[in-house]
Amino acid sequence: MASTIVEARGVTKDFGTIQAVKGVDLSIAPGELFGLIGHNGAGKSTLFKMMLGLIPLTSGHIHLDGEPITGPRFRETRRKIGYLPENVVLYDNLTGLETLYFFADLKAVPRRECAALLDKVGLTAAAG
Structure with a gap:
């Protein structure tokens, strides 16, 4: 490093x-x-x-x-860098879980980790 x-x-x-x-x-x-x-x-x-x-x-x-x-x-x-721009636009036609899948795919993170992440931050209800 x-x-x-x-x-x-x-x-x-x-x-x-x-x-x-x-x-x-x-x-x-x-x-x-x-x-x-x-x-x-x-x-x-x-x-x-x-x-x-x-x-x-x-x-x-x-x-x-x-x-x-x-x-x-x-x-x-x-690929190892996270960046949150000043103006974030999310796709309103995607569910919370689908949105995480999109970003997981961009960062080559396994989709199977997404549901647990929603739970970890208290957003499980937003999955659908």
Whole structure:
């Protein structure tokens, strides 16, 4: 395991003439909790999107669990990451259990674990 789970150095993101993220340096150790605090438009969501490889960096580098986000094995690393975006949209035509199946399939988690998870968080009644 890497000594840092998240390592960012000199990370910037420009959208034309707008610099959304400017020179971020960040080191997060395994098991460490962290949060990003800032006003709307400060670049928090943009930084997370870059860490997930969803948008490219303008400059700098980011490694997650020792893997560069542009590396050939990053897709495998990303499967281990949970990310809750600011605006979550659930499919209202799916039951609670079907929704968990959908996300379990995305993360290659066995579907047989889903019902127990609903029970664990007290949402068994939402299964159907």
